Amino acid sequence: MASVRAQTADDAAHLPAEAAEGGLHIDPMHQFEVFPLIPIRLGGIDASFTNASLWMVIAVAVISLLLLAPAKKLVPTRLQLIGELAYEFCFNMVRDVVGENGRPFFPFIFTLFLFILAANMLGMVPYSFTVTSHIIVTFALALFVFIGVTILGFVRHGAGFLRFFVPAGVPVVLLPLLVVIEVISYLTRPISLSVRLFANMMAGHTMLKVFGAFVVGLGVLGGWAPLAFMVAFTGLEILVAFLQAYVFAVLTCIYLNDALNMSH
Amino acid sequence: MEAEAAKLIGAGIACIALGGAGIGIGHIFGNYLSGALRNPAAAGGQFANLLLGFALAEATGLFGLVVALIILFVF
Amino acid sequence: MGDDRHTDSSSRLSELGRRLDEARGAERKGRPQGSQRGAALGFGFRIAVDLVAAVIVGFGIGYFLDWLLGTSPWLLLLFIPLGVAAGILNVIRSATEEERRRRQQDTPDDPSE
Numbered sequence: 001m002a003s004v005r006a007q008t009a010d011d012a013a014h015l016p017a018e019a020a021e022g023g024l025h026i027d028p029m030h031q032f033e034v035f036p037l038i039p040i041r042l043g044g045i046d047a048s049f050t051n052a053s054l055w056m057v058i059a060v061a062v063i064s065l066l067l068l069a070p071a072k073k074l075v076p077t078r079l080q081l082i083g084e085l086a087y088e089f090c091f092n093m094v095r096d097v098v099g100e101n102g103r104p105f106f107p108f109i110f111t112l113f114l115f116i117l118a119a120n121m122l123g124m125v126p127y128s129f130t131v132t133s134h135i136i137v138t139f140a141l142a143l144f145v146f147i148g149v150t151i152l153g154f155v156r157h158g159a160g161f162l163r164f165f166v167p168a169g170v171p172v173v174l175l176p177l178l179v180v181i182e183v184i185s186y187l188t189r190p191i192s193l194s195v196r197l198f199a200n201m202m203a204g205h206t207m208l209k210v211f212g213a214f215v216v217g218l219g220v221l222g223g224w225a226p227l228a229f230m231v232a233f234t235g236l237e238i239l240v241a242f243l244q245a246y247v248f249a250v251l252t253c254i255y256l257n258d259a260l261n262m263s264h
Numbered sequence: 265m266e267a268e269a270a271k272l273i274g275a276g277i278a279c280i281a282l283g284g285a286g287i288g289i290g291h292i293f294g295n296y297l298s299g300a301l302r303n304p305a306a307a308g309g310q311f312a313n314l315l316l317g318f319a320l321a322e323a324t325g326l327f328g329l330v331v332a333l334i335i336l337f338v339f
Numbered sequence: 340m341g342d343d344r345h346t347d348s349s350s351r352l353s354e355l356g357r358r359l360d361e362a363r364g365a366e367r368k369g370r371p372q373g374s375q376r377g378a379a380l381g382f383g384f385r386i387a388v389d390l391v392a393a394v395i396v397g398f399g400i401g402y403f404l405d406w407l408l409g410t411s412p413w414l415l416l417l418f419i420p421l422g423v424a425a426g427i428l429n430v431i432r433s434a435t436e437e438e439r440r441r442r443q444q445d446t447p448d449d450p451s452e
Contacts, residue, residue, distance in 0.1 A: 308442060315430075315434055322427060330420065
């Protein structure tokens with residue numbers, strides 16, 4: 001499915017671009033193509049090990065290398081220091097947003113944050129594949145968080161969790177309408193979580209690819225301008241990679257806080 | 265012109281309304297910012313009016329989006 | 340992080356504390372403006388996507404219920420404005436909370452907070 005979409009987008013991107021510069025091929029969509037590396041079929045389901053799976057494994061490997069650094073000295077080495085900074089950053093975030101109730105969920109949030117951060121950052125490596133630039137990946141993560149937090153709310157508060165959708169101090173006449181609006185705004189959470197990360201990553205990498213093509217297409221004489229922009233934009237993309245991972249983790253903490261402490 | 269093509273063109277034209285929404289929102293936030301830079305202490309008090317203005321400007325633009333969606337999916 | 344040997348002398352611990360503060364301070368001095376601007380950028384994009392997502396969800400629910408119950412287009416017409424309202428409500432709530440949090444940050448020495 002992804003390759004078919006990429007092909008039609010390729011055709012659409014080729015036509016105006018080839019008319020512009022002689023031989024300039026702007027092909028921003030090809031980098032998002034998912035292809036199987038080790039085809040595996042599990043009874044009708046295509047469970048192949050794709051390039052997306054490969055880069056997810058690499059992300060997990062990078063995180064493990066960072067956190068399982070062998071030298072656990074009391075005075076930390078630089079690698080261990082990075083791990084400790086990440087740990088403390090995430091721990092403070094969980095404690096500030098969720099409070100003490102959120103302590104059991106810190107490993108989950110930490111894992112989520114580090115995975116998205118590693119996946120985003122690995123996408124900045126040239127010729128790599130950005131795992132989070134596919135809506136299905138981000139939607140899977142967001143759905144996991146959303147369903148988990150909702151179940152958690154029901155487990156913690158029972159049926160009283162439904163009181164979350166009834167805002168206080170509202171005239172009874174408006175209540176049905178407001179409850180429906182509250183439910184809709186609650187249901188937007190997984191969509192906004194996933195679309196935010198996906199749109200940022202996909203737009204960023206598409207822009208990088210397009211301006212990279214400009215640099216090559218304009219040649220030695222004219223290529224300096226897009227190159228300067230590329231340098232600045234790559235810096236921005238690294239910031240966005242970190243920021244989007246942070247925003248995802250913070251919003252997960254906020255939703256967790258809503259479910260656990262029902263502060264609404 | 266066949267109905268399908270007319271639908272798509274109509275939906276596209278209806279989305280021009282969102283340009284007005286963008287201008288309105290930019291206008292109100294810009295005015296809020298210039299007022300807040302001149303008188304920071306009073307800025308917090310007007311925050312509610314800022315949100316009200318934003319909501320109304322956005323709603324007007326989103327009416328156009330609603331019309332576009334209706335044209336696409338109902339007819 | 341799992342290292343519980345409190346038998347170390349206090350001087351080594353204070354040395355560790357000093358080195359950690361140094362490292363942390365160096366990192367924070369590196370981009371004080373960057374992280375603030377980054378946080379604002381993140382917040383802005385957050386609420387923009389919230390609004391769009393709410394409209395999409397309202398449209399999705401309306402379309403799905405229409406398809407299920409066959410009452411096109413009335414449920415769609417009902418749920419799109421509800422989605423718009425939910426999105427605007429989300430934005431207002433996020434913005435108010437952000438304003439309150441920023442106000443608290445600006446006056447941290449307020450004993451009544």
